[in-house]
Amino acid sequence: MSPVVDPRSGHLSRFHGMPVFTLPAPGQGDGPFPAASTVAWRVAGEAWDGAFTPVWRRFLDEVAVEEVTALVIGAWWDDDHTTGIAPTVGRLIEERHRFPALRALQLADVVGEESEISWIRLCDLTPLLHAFPRLEKLGVRGGDDLDLEPLRHEALRELRIESGNLPRRPVQGLGGCELPALEHLDIWLGAEEYGADTTVEDLLPLLHPGGRLPALRHLGLANSEIQDGIAAAVAGAPVVPQLESLDLSMGTLGDEGGSALLAGQPLTHLRTLDLRHHYFSDPMAARMRLALEPYGVRLLMSRVPVFTGHSRYVAVSE
Template structure:
């Protein structure tokens, strides 16, 4: 799986592109504004750091629009994202100009622009501190990604898309105080791309659930899907969920059997098992055993000479 095009919707809103030197285009209803900038003439540098033309372009853009009207923002390329750090510091610097920002997607970058596991992020803790009204935060890419334990009163949805999510980020999230968090999604990925989180790292979530409002949980794209399924079978957090997403991983019949043999799942509204390694017979059995649940078993894979693989890695 790759990202062949940029996102069309974000935070329940259609995405509309922002252009330098142009006012906000007329729209009907709420939208998510998208901005990307990459100066082809600016030389690529081997050293990592902020991409200066992007910072200048963002300032120019904000000078030309009504920033108080921006409630949802999607940020695409900030230069070649394998060579340029995510503009976290710049976003914090301009936070006073975006007082109503409620939803932020940092890294809406398609595969032709930069592979997901090459996207250079940063410590994103300052974003949560700079934007107290933020309700939705989605981050793509995990190179150098960090999150320190913090508190945010309003955050309701937190998603990390990666081919390999560092365990430190998982621990940072689970050590945070997010009293309003309803939707948490980790694309855990593979060890070869930095995905070193273990079931032990997830235990504070599975057994204690630090987020009282949590109802939708995704532990996706994981090469340890078997162990996660076994841990979920008896995890107290499952009883509080309405949606459980284990898609894009390497779950096989044995792992799914362990999940089904545990606590009841009939209270769920949705169970997402897309892109795993279930046999047709077992996929049909899961659907039959959970008649009141929307069970998605589409796009099952077959193990090849290369073994099993997650949907997203590089």
């Protein structure tokens, strides 16, 4: 279950079931370091001083990277925090032969003091996934320059994209992917003001996967200004019966979307339905609870205060 969190609240403390250990920069701390396979290694420069390259070199030189199973990339720039992450991902791809055990990767574990989420420049993830065919978990934060071509990846079990400005192209690419092992998919769409332009139609291949996502058990389509439209599409989506949990949180979901969910296919098989950060009226919230909680569905709901003259907003945008 994905939490409703603001990326500015802190760096990852656990990843892939292990504590995160941030490798000190050269001269800031000596070993002994943890055993390579016992922690998720966080490699990052300083928020404003940059200097990622010396830390990366220390990682390769002083850690048994062939035993590393989980890697977190934090502030990846050397000088300018607006530098895209593509060269850093390129480094990882070039050194892929040194990471035979890598199974989990998080890109851009940065917080607001380092870079606003809408400023983060990502890259095409297609070469990365081809380079690591045994990768099981991939998380990315940001949206600018993010891309993904349709591909088949046999091992990926979890994919998480946290964005305040997700463009439609990678969503369309993801919709064409064959991911037979994928169990957990979370996508934060974001706000049009910051560049999000994904439509409900772009999401339909994920809702009607036609055998491309046979193992999917959790789906999150969250943090969206089109949350009502997404809810209406989910209400009749063929993927829903195979799910154990559904996340439509963090967006502008209101009574229209709630009514569509209740009028659609049964959701009583779900273990968890996350509708936090919603704009339901009291009657709609009561209807939702009455329709689902008696069947044992764990229903997560929290309403956003509505102020006169203010429009609905997503939880994470800038």
